[in-house]
Amino acid sequence: MSSSALKIGLLGLGTVGGGTIAVLSRNADVIARRAGRPIEVVAASARDITKPRAFDLSGIALVEDPIELVGRPDVDVVVELIGGTTPAKDLVLAALENGKHVVTANKALIALHGNEIFEAAQRTQTMVGFEAAVAGGIPVIKAAREALSGNRIEWIAGIINGTCNFILSAMSEPGREFEPVLAEAQALGYAEADPSFDIDGIDAAHKLTILAAIAFGIPLQFESVFVEGIRHISRADVEYAARLGYRIKHLAMARQVADGIELRVHPTLIPTSQLLANVDGVMNAIMINGDAAGPTLYYGAGAGAEPTASAVVADLVDVARAFGSDSENRVPPLAFQADRLTDLPIVSMEALETAYYLRLHVLNQAGVLADVTRVLGAGGISIEAILQQESDPGAAIVPIIILVHPVPEHAMNQALVEIAALSQVHEPIVKIRMESLT
Numbered sequence: 001m002s003s004s005a006l007k008i009g010l011l012g013l014g015t016v017g018g019g020t021i022a023v024l025s026r027n028a029d030v031i032a033r034r035a036g037r038p039i040e041v042v043a044a045s046a047r048d049i050t051k052p053r054a055f056d057l058s059g060i061a062l063v064e065d066p067i068e069l070v071g072r073p074d075v076d077v078v079v080e081l082i083g084g085t086t087p088a089k090d091l092v093l094a095a096l097e098n099g100k101h102v103v104t105a106n107k108a109l110i111a112l113h114g115n116e117i118f119e120a121a122q123r124t125q126t127m128v129g130f131e132a133a134v135a136g137g138i139p140v141i142k143a144a145r146e147a148l149s150g151n152r153i154e155w156i157a158g159i160i161n162g163t164c165n166f167i168l169s170a171m172s173e174p175g176r177e178f179e180p181v182l183a184e185a186q187a188l189g190y191a192e193a194d195p196s197f198d199i200d201g202i203d204a205a206h207k208l209t210i211l212a213a214i215a216f217g218i219p220l221q222f223e224s225v226f227v228e229g230i231r232h233i234s235r236a237d238v239e240y241a242a243r244l245g246y247r248i249k250h251l252a253m254a255r256q257v258a259d260g261i262e263l264r265v266h267p268t269l270i271p272t273s274q275l276l277a278n279v280d281g282v283m284n285a286i287m288i289n290g291d292a293a294g295p296t297l298y299y300g301a302g303a304g305a306e307p308t309a310s311a312v313v314a315d316l317v318d319v320a321r322a323f324g325s326d327s328e329n330r331v332p333p334l335a336f337q338a339d340r341l342t343d344l345p346i347v348s349m350e351a352l353e354t355a356y357y358l359r360l361h362v363l364n365q366a367g368v369l370a371d372v373t374r375v376l377g378a379g380g381i382s383i384e385a386i387l388q389q390e391s392d393p394g395a396a397i398v399p400i401i402i403l404v405h406p407v408p409e410h411a412m413n414q415a416l417v418e419i420a421a422l423s424q425v426h427e428p429i430v431k432i433r434m435e436s437l438t
Contacts, residue, residue: 005038006320009069009100010060011091012081013046016105016132018055019305020079020312025056031313035320039313045069070095077319079312080104089113096120096128101323103315105132105308111206114213114220118333125327129315134207135160135284137307138300139314144214144288145335151290153215155255157437160207162282162302163191163198164230164250168267169280171238172247178233190282200229201265204252208265212254215288216261216344217336224346228266237359237430240401241269244387246357247277251435260345262352269357269434276437287437295437350410355384355434358402358416363424364395372400372419379415381407397426403434 008024010017021041024031032038041060049062063069070078070091078095080102082088088109095102097120104110110117110130121128131141135158144153159165163185170181182199185191197203205225213220230250241248251268254261270277275297279285284302289295301307322330332338362368369388376383387401404412416429 005040006035006316006323007040007042007074007076008079008316009072009075009077010041010044010079010081011066011069011088012083013044013053013057014081015305016308016312017044017046017081018053019309020081021055021057021060023306023309023313024316027313031317035317037320037323039316039320042074043069043072066091067094070100071098075100076323077101077103077316079316080106080109081312082106083108085109085112089117092117092128093120096124096126099124099126101127101129101319103129103132103312103319105130105312107133107203107206107210109133111209111220111222114210114333118338121333122327122338127319127322127330128333129318130210130333131315132308132311134210135286135298136300136302136304137310138284138286138298138302139311140211140286140288140298141214142314143296143298144211146331148288148290148293148296149335151292153256154289154291155253156208156211156215156286156288157276157435158204158208158211158252158284158286159249159276159279160252160284160286160302161198161201161204161250162284163195164201164204165279165284166190166282167199168230168233168238168248168250171233171235172242175235177235178231199231201227201250204250204265208252208254208263211252211286212261212263214335215254216256217334217341218261218344219341220334221263221346224263226264226266226349230267232430233267233432234430236399237357237432240359240387241357242272244385244401244403245272246270246434247272248432249276249279251276253435256344257347259351260347262347264349264352267432269432271436274437350408350413352409353406354409355406355436356404356412357430357432357434358404359430360400360402360419360425361397361427362400363426364398365424368422368424369400371422371424372402375415375418375422376402376404379407379411379418381405381411381415
């Protein structure tokens with residue numbers, strides 16, 4: 001074991017920063033045995049360095065100016081835990097230019113600026129670790145990048161936002177509607193005061209951007225991801241899906257098809273027989289299907305102080321093992337060698353082919369269902385199942401649930417325009433995509 005410690009500078013002393021210090025301290029011996037050298041935090045920067053904190057900062061120099069920290073000669077690795085892209089991007093690039101390795105838990109930073117950051121790391125012969133940027137303590141980056149490197153990855157499907165999963169799981173309980181459950185998630189600390197980043201799908205899209213780049217050898221391209229949140233999902237949809245043998249999950253999906261790569265995040269009906277359908281609460285899970293390994297599942301805590309710190313420390317161990325080694329022999333950050341990334345086309349949602357769940361409200365009169373099925377049939381859309389809710393014979397409007405077999409989205413959308421124009425159809429039609437994950 002080398003006697004010289006790997007010296008760490010922390011940018012950020014919040015929840016994950018405290019967790020990282022705690023894990024490095026508590027497990028110092030086993031970490032050193034694995035890394036081949038001790039790993040020590042020697043400096044840290046935070047917005048308010050005088051603020052009392054619940055973790056031990058003894059022996060750590062507290063630096064007010066983060067740019068001073070990234071230039072300190074006694075720091076080997078800068079751990080960025082401040083979040084966001086400003087000033088995180090400038091600090092990370094400055095650290096790399098100063099010859100420091102970087103570990104980050106910042107999914108937005110990697111998804112939006114990773115191409116530039118990895119180019120800088122290659123130029124400066126430094127390493128960038130970002131395991132903690134996707135799914136907290138679940139080692140899915142390492143699995144996709146290294147353990148499955150012998151596979152042609154066919155698709156990735158993941159529940160990678162704990163807030164959305166908590167809300168949809170709670171809505172499966174009797175009487176639970178979206179808004180009260182969201183308020184509960186906020187009270188429990190699972191959702192921010194402004195929850196849009198989570199419930200509108202942006203957080204999951206950042207993470208999918210990273211996973212897809214590693215899986216398929218494409219540049220990071222967040223702007224190409226189709227994103228749809230869960231605000232429009234009602235308790236009624238959750239209940240109808242359950243009656244038909246499905247659960248609604250907010251699914252991140254990347255798939256390689258003949259025309260390119262699908263990149264999409266949206267609510268999805270998944271058969272209850274699938275493992276992903278049974279992931280509840282704030283837990284995360286990612287399924288990766290490789291041509292050799294078949295489907296593999298990665299499950300665990302997607303957030304939290306120590307689960308995320310676990311991933312941060314794992315990256316630090318990787319840096320310690322490779323410290324001083326030839327940069328040409330390191331694992332590429334996006335799995336594929338930098339000059340072998342391929343800018344494959346991203347499949348438009350209009351060209352996507354998938355099955356659908358439809359919820360319509362129609363006049364309670366004879367012939368309505370025949371008119372709806374006629375429109376679907378004319379569009380080449382095949383019906384898998386129909387659920388017609390029993391209602392009061394005197395009710396003027398009744399719900400109809402229709403499941404259709406896979407069809408191109410453009411054909412589905414055109415049919416829905418025609419169905420919505422029928423005088424017997426009331427209220428907007430609810431459309432939710434379906435995935436069998438086979």
